[in-house]
Amino acid sequence: MMLHIGLDDTDSPNGMCTTYLGALLYREISRLAEPLDLPKLIRLNPNVPYKTRGNGAVAMSFEADEEDVPKIKNLVLEFVEELADLTHENTNPGVVFLEGEIPEELTEFTYRAIWEHISIEEAEKVAKDVDAEIYKFKLGRGIVGALAAIGHPLKEFTYELLAYRKRRLWGTPRKVNRESVFEMDRQFYPFTYDNVDPYKGSVLITPHGKDPVLVGIRGIDKNKVLLAFESITIEEPLEFYQIFKTNQSTDEHLRFKKIADLKQFDNAVIKAKVVKSYWEKGRHVFFEVDDGTGRLRVAAFEPTKGFRRYVRMLIEGDEIIAAGGVKEFEGVLTLNLEKFYPVKLAKKIEYRKPKCPKCGGTMKSKGDYLKCKKCGYKMPKVLIPVEVPRKLQKKIYEVPPDARRHLSRPLVLPLGEEKILE
Ligand code: ATP
Numbered sequence: 333m334m335l336h337i338g339l340d341d342t343d344s345p346n347g348m349c350t351t352y353l354g355a356l357l358y359r360e361i362s363r364l365a366e367p368l369d370l371p372k373l374i375r376l377n378p379n380v381p382y383k384t385r386g387n388g389a390v391a392m393s394f395e396a397d398e399e400d401v402p403k404i405k406n407l408v409l410e411f412v413e414e415l416a417d418l419t420h421e422n423t424n425p426g427v428v429f430l431e432g433e434i435p436e437e438l439t440e441f442t443y444r445a446i447w448e449h450i451s452i453e454e455a456e457k458v459a460k461d462v463d464a465e466i467y468k469f470k471l472g473r474g475i476v477g478a479l480a481a482i483g484h485p486l487k488e489f490t491y492e493l494l495a496y497r498k499r500r501l502w503g504t505p506r507k508v509n510r511e512s513v514f515e516m517d518r519q520f521y522p523f524t525y526d527n528v529d530p531y532k533g534s535v536l537i538t539p540h541g542k543d544p545v546l547v548g549i550r551g552i553d554k555n556k557v558l559l560a561f562e563s564i565t566i567e568e569p570l571e572f573y574q575i576f577k578t579n580q581s582t583d584e585h586l587r588f589k590k591i592a593d594l595k596q597f598d599n600a601v602i603k604a605k606v607v608k609s610y611w612e613k614g615r616h617v618f619f620e621v622d623d624g625t626g627r628l629r630v631a632a633f634e635p636t637k638g639f640r641r642y643v644r645m646l647i648e649g650d651e652i653i654a655a656g657g658v659k660e661f662e663g664v665l666t667l668n669l670e671k672f673y674p675v676k677l678a679k680k681i682e683y684r685k686p687k688c689p690k691c692g693g694t695m696k697s698k699g700d701y702l703k704c705k706k707c708g709y710k711m712p713k714v715l716i717p718v719e720v721p722r723k724l725q726k727k728i729y730e731v732p733p734d735a736r737r738h739l740s741r742p743l744v745l746p747l748g749e750e751k752i753l754e
Contacts, residue, residue, distance in 0.1 A: 335365065335396045337408055338428040340389035340477030341382075344420030347502060349543040351494050353415050354390030355574035360411075361404055365396035373492060373576035374481040375738045376445045378585065379597040379657040379668075382422065382473060385541075386738045389477030390576075391484070405429055409467060418469060426474025427467040428459065430482050435462045438483035445480035446585050446739070449597040455479055490581045493549045493557045495566075495573035503542040509565035510535055520560040522744040524551035525581075526733045527560075531638060536734055537564075546570065550580060552745060583741040583751035586655050592625035594665065598658040601752060602667070603675065604628070606650040610643060617643050618666075621654065630654055630667045636731040643669065645724050649678030653752055657737070670740050671730045673752055677722045683715035728752055 342350045358371045371392040378387055408427055416425045441458045455476045459466045466475045513535045517527040526536050537547045551557040589600040604621035611618055615634035632643040656670040685695045693706030703710050730743050741748045
């Protein structure tokens, strides 16, 4: 019989990681039943407030003998009970089992969990409708992600290889040779990507928290991901590694929406006109757009670093396509920009002082008059409109790799522009 297992919300900033628990279970259950594919790492709506890091959930599918199913289910529940960080108030694990084919209704639920916010009660209702068995630990919010992960058909996918650390090393600095990662990137980019941040010169494959992950290598080719992993120099003993199939880098969180329809925690692509050019607060850069149905504040926050330079180049009248997550910031619904594309650039006019009509010298403003610095000639202040070239190009601008959402497709990948320009 086909058995699908989903789990989520087992970790906290103090440790653990749902992928680690999933990978351990995948290895254990593979002794009892036949895995139907690699385990799935499914990224859900990146805007939900409960996430620890990247809002990831894990699911896996097996062909199991009917008499082994209770044993497998017990194993999963025991692992979660034992390994999930249940002491943390924000950790509310959920486990889901589903037998047989995956119903269409569950796949619809998955996309809603990627696009919108879902309550625990809604998840419980869907579980009942599709005959899924749910187990809630504490609040059990994890059933949202666990169900959604099972329902994902992964028609489009990428890979991530996750290597895990020995337990005694959790929380200590990760020992991965920096130069070997840059060498790996030179050799395998873009088949594996987001390995390093070339602008900052930093390594991106190693996380920084107390979790069990040593490195995560993302890519579009399974063999290259493995070869890339084998090519880096790791200077600490490894527990094990697991390759996941994932919806990372697919842009599937983005949907075209009208500003009037946007809600808190949505993800959206909008087409609108800039109606207020940038202003800054702290190191964040903001501007405002209008698409005829409403006005919206757009933000390029500080972590987007050099991307903000291009945002500052937008002026009133520019027509753009903008993509990102919608969240309230200081009480105002704000689009947290991931990518933008200038569809039509407005003319940029600057008003400049004319040269002195008498001697060609430079004129200086004196109230309502202009006065030549050289010969002293005076004339009424009449400025000349001059069209200045725009520096923005007709291309998609994206945030740098370390500010990128897991679901965001890097432009370097095939079809990286599709969701924005379609
Ligand atoms: P990690 O990436 O390390 O696995 P995380 O960032 O995935 O951590 P979780 O601890 O899994 O964070 O917390 C996310 C919680 O939000 C889970 O309980 C999950 O079920 C829930 N959730 C996921 N998607 C949605 C959604 N669209 N609406 C409401 N809740 C959601």
